[in-house]
Every structure is written in C-alpha cells, then in structure tokens.
Amino acid sequence: MKKASLALSLLALSTTGAWAQSSVTLYGIVDAAVRMTTNAGATAATNGKSIKTLQPGGMSQSRLGINVTEDMGGGLKAIANLEHRLMSDTGTATAADFWRQSWVGLQSNDFGRITLGRQYNILFDIYTSTYPSFRYSPYIEAYKPEIGMSLTARQDNMVKYLVESGGLRGEIQVSAGEGSAAGGKSMGGLLRYAQGEFAVGGAILQLKDGGGKKVTATTFGGNYTSGPLYLTASWARNKFQTGFSAPTNGALAASIVGALNAASALAEHRDMWSVGATYQLDAQWNLGAHYWHAKQNGTIAAGDGKGDFFAVVADYAFSKRTDAYLEFDHTKIGGNLTLANGARKRSGFMMGVRHRF
Template identity: 25%
Template sequence: MKKTLFALALAGVFAGAAQAQSHVTVYGIVDTGIAKQTGKDTYMTHNYESSLGFRGTEDLGNGYKAMFQLEHRLNLNDGTVYGGNPDIDWYGGANVGIGTPFGTFRLGRVDELPTETLRTLDPFNQDSIASMTLSTQRSTHIDNTIRYDSPNLSGLQIGATYSLGKNTKGSDRDNAFARAGADNDGYAGSVLYDNGTVTLLGNWSRLADSNKSYIWNLGGAYAWGPLRLSLAYEKTHDKGWYNAERSLSENSGVADSSLINGVASKMDNWILGLNYRIGQGTFKAAFNYVKVKDVNGMSLADGGNYWNGHSSADLKKYAIGYTYDLSKRTSLYGMVAYTDYENEAISNFFNGSGYNEDSVTGVQIGITHKF
C-alpha cells in the first residue's frame, strides 16, 4: 500500500509540473454501499469501481497531440487495491499515445474493447449485483497492448487492439503454461455506431494467453424521449487449459495433471435492458439469460459430476434498480436482483465450489460521487 501511495503522490507532482506545457485532468469516482445476497453475510461493495486518475494531452500542432493516462482503482470500503493484486498500482489503465487526424494510437494497459462497448447496453454497466453475468473470457483492462481508435465519423468508430502474450523463451520456456500450449498473443476488433438515438455495435476478441479462446458479440439500443431499450448477445468459446493438456498428452504421451487448472466451456449470453428517466432519477430493469455447455475440466467438488452426464445448464437473472441524482456529480442508488440457476453445477461454475444456492436474491444500496 505504501508503494501505491508513493506512486499517487509522484503522479500528483508530475501533474502539477506539467500544467505549464500541457493540459492535465484529475478525475475519479468514489462509490460504496451495502449489499445482502442469499447464502452470504451482509457486506460492503460498489456500483462503480472507485478510482483516481490523471489524463493529459499536449498539442503537437497540425492535428497531432501526445496523451497519457494513469488510473488507480481501489475498494473504498477498506482502502485496498481493486482487483486484489497489490503489484498493480494503475489497475484502471496506464498508457501513453499519439492522437492524429487518422485516429488515436495508445500503448500500455488499456480498456478492453468488448467490455468498453457492450457494457453500455447493460443498464447496470456490468457492475454491481444486478449486472449481466460476464463471460469467462472478458477482462475490463488488458496489458502489453497496442490500441487504435478511429476518428468519430458521424457516429461511426472502429477500434482494434493487439496484445503480447507471455514470454515463453529463455528461462520461461519450461513453465507449465508454455508446455501446455496455452500461450498466445491476443487481438480484438470493434465497430460502434452511436448517433444518440440509435446504437449498434459488434466485437470479436481473443485475450492473450487464453489457449486461443475467443468471444464475439452483437447488440444495439434505441432511445426516444426518456426511454431507452437495449438488446445484446455474446458467444464465448473458452478452451481452458484442460484441452491443451489433453492434446499434449495424447500427442506426446506426456501426462501432467498439474496442467489441468482451467475449465473449458461454451456460453450463450443474452441481455435485454431498459432505462427510463423520471425527473431527477432513472428507473432500470434487465433480463439476462445464460446457457453454458460443453464444460470440461471441472472437479467433482465443483459440480463436475453433473457436467459429465449433461450437456448444458442455464440461468435466468432478473434485475430492477433506481438511481436518484442529488446533483450532476452525486447520486443515490438501490437495486434488487434475482438469479435462478438451473442446478448446483452452474451455480458452482459462476460462484465457486461450496456456493450451492440454486436461486439467489440480492439487494444493494449505496452512494456515488464523481469528480
């Protein structure tokens, strides 16, 4: 934590020094609340991830500009680093780039395109107890990445990323990950059209070091007056490490059970959303349907006995919520969500071993301030 505080203080010094030659913006979100779910004690959580960020630009002339972003994220309820990894100081992003008349190029840790775009079709922003169930092959941010964003052409934008995988040469060559053959570079493409009334989007993504797993999604929204309706579909092919280990064993006769530490699966994910503005507040509702099939690699303790005898299982999630704006920056929120799991196996799949509730009801309230 001391390292994090030092990094934040150092960034503040740099931001002050940079004011004379470039534009630097300090921004962030502080959010926390209380939630209660079936099978869990009451706990504190968030509706938006709390963050403190620095964003800067410098005009280079002729339509070119330099830019950077440093964003720290934290759990406001206890002050710990968000994501559970104290070695990542800038969990929300750490990148530098060049803006040109032909688009923007950034290098470093950046937002993942499918998450950045598809979450706009979830009334609950893919966060909180009410958000849609996320694919096993989605990540909010991705490392070691080159990202390109095209100019906005009357609402149309195209994005692309290329991410470097783990080093599998030299001293890293014999690690289990490399021997399993699960290492790969990652890349993604995104198309987004948004004119304020109509939103249409599509993404294809392969995360780095995912055994060449991939997802694709499509969605759209239509808004008239205070009402906005949205619909999205996402398909996931998660190859896990299990298939890589099995292929390695069958082809070379090498058996190494330590490599079976991932779960292969396929997932179909639908979400239907509604936002309705009422005075200073917004009513939200969503229905999320998920079907998981072809699961391979789960232990018996995690419901593997069910998956070995059945091809698929599903869940249905219903959510409603209300956000009341006290001002342009501060809001109060409340939400209720009910998830109906077809069986304990799919409950284990998303919640982990030991959480065997076949239906879960959750309630959450809290406060958000943006600056």
C-alpha cells in the same frame, strides 16, 4: 548581435509555449453501499445464510485517475492515462495490478488514436459505448454478468488503434504474450455505428493462454433512445478451445455469483442474451431494469447448465456529481450447475451513494 540573439531566444520560447499546451486532469469516483446477499454461506451446511457487507463499489468501482493531454499543434495530441482502483470500505487496492489502466498514446484529427499499455479491451469498449445495461451507469459494479463475458475486460501489453468518421467507429487491438506462463496474447476488432436515436455494433476478440490454446469472444447488440426511454439488447459468446487453461475459463458468470461447482470449470462455450430498459422520470429520478440469460455447454455433461440474472435499480441524482441508489438483483442457476455452496438461487439488496469528480 547579443540583442538579436536574446530577441530570437525569447521568440522561440514564446512560440513553443503557444505550440504545446498541456493539461493534467485528476478524476475519480467514490462509491459505497450497504448490501445484503442471501444464500451466501461458504459451505453447503451454511448456504442459507445471509451476509451483510459494506460494498466498496455498488454501481461503480471506486477509482482515482490522471488524464494527461498535450496539444502539439496541427491536430496532433499526446495523451496518457493512469487509473487506480480502490476499496472504499478499507482504503486498500482492489488487485495486485495497482494501476488498472496505464497507457500512453497519440491522437490525430486526421488519422485517429493509437494507445499503448494496459487498457480496456474492445469487448469492454463495445459493451459500455454501444449497449450499456443502464443509461446512467454502464453496468452495476456489484452485479455484472455481462462483464463476465468480456475476457477480464482489460489486457496487458496492448496496442489499440481507434478511428472515427461521422457515426462510424472502428477499433483494433493486439497484445503481446511476452512469454508469460499465463499467456495473454490477443487480437481483435470492433465496429460501431450510431445515428440519431440508434446505436449498433459488435466485436470479436481472440485470447491465448500460456500453452497457446484459444478462447474466442464474439458479441453484438444495440440501443434505442427516445426522450426519457432507453432500450438495449445484446448477445455474446465465449468459445473455448479444448485444453484452454487460463483463469478466464472459470465458472459461468463467476464475476457475480462466485465459483460454481468444479465440473463447470472447463466450458466448451457459453452464450448470453440480455435485454434492458431505463426510464428517466424527471431530472433526478431514473428507473432501470435488466435481464440476462446465460447457457453453458461443458466439455463433459456435468458442466452443462444455465443461469438467469435480473436486476432493478432506482437512482436519485442530488446533483450532476452525486447520486444515491436502491438496487435488487436475483440469480438462478440450473442444469447440472450449482453455486459453490450447493445453492441454486441468490438475491441481493443494496443501498448506496456515489460521488464523481
């Protein structure tokens, strides 16, 4: 009897080991660049001053992450992710939220994937999966007007469901405000279709502030890839309900040019159109260029204005994991808007190295 019990116990242990296969993967990016920015003085008296910095993430924000997968059999997996963003120049965290992503979920071959926690929103997903600005990098970390339209790119307290069939992908997200004074309640969906050389898609997301006022973000676009050539185009709109007060309704393209004059802080709506191209010269060299045009209508005339943004990048791959890049960008603000220091134009020059593991 004892021998039979021992045999059954050993069989159970061996069966469990075969049934649940777990893996933990450590990944990351370390990116740093030397950057010079013109017209970057803090005040009107110094707005012509150029500033030189060691940029802690030129093409990509430096990060360290952990992916967890457990194969539970029958096409079902448990998945989880923790990702920390860091400043490569100082070794400090980029923001108060130490974990920029922190989610857990289940993935099924038949029913799709559901994830719960702090994660990228559907606007960020559609931009980076369907019409990224550059073929070799979805956006330039140090200069990213398109990400400024994505309602902070992440949401807390989120439940997201993703399902794919052939070239069709759908996503929905819901996040709870949980009584926060800053709000954060959201709801939205994404639809994407990719076939051969083409990919098209769009998304809509509504976010509420602490007072229940809404901002609605809509975007659509696509890309075309043929051999070494990559072309992309997109449109986006952020429409704000009167009285919306969350930090999302900051200045036009504030994520790349800094705060604009105070009159721009409350927009009624913003639109952005963009076109770009990347050409792979050979196995190591990629050349890319992108242009964005944004227009803002304010709640008062003083908030009306526009912005033109342009960037070119030459990227050289030493290997599959390490590359170096040269980048130039230019910003021009018009209408009733200016930069916080009174300037209307700004240029940036950047040279950096990026390693992925």
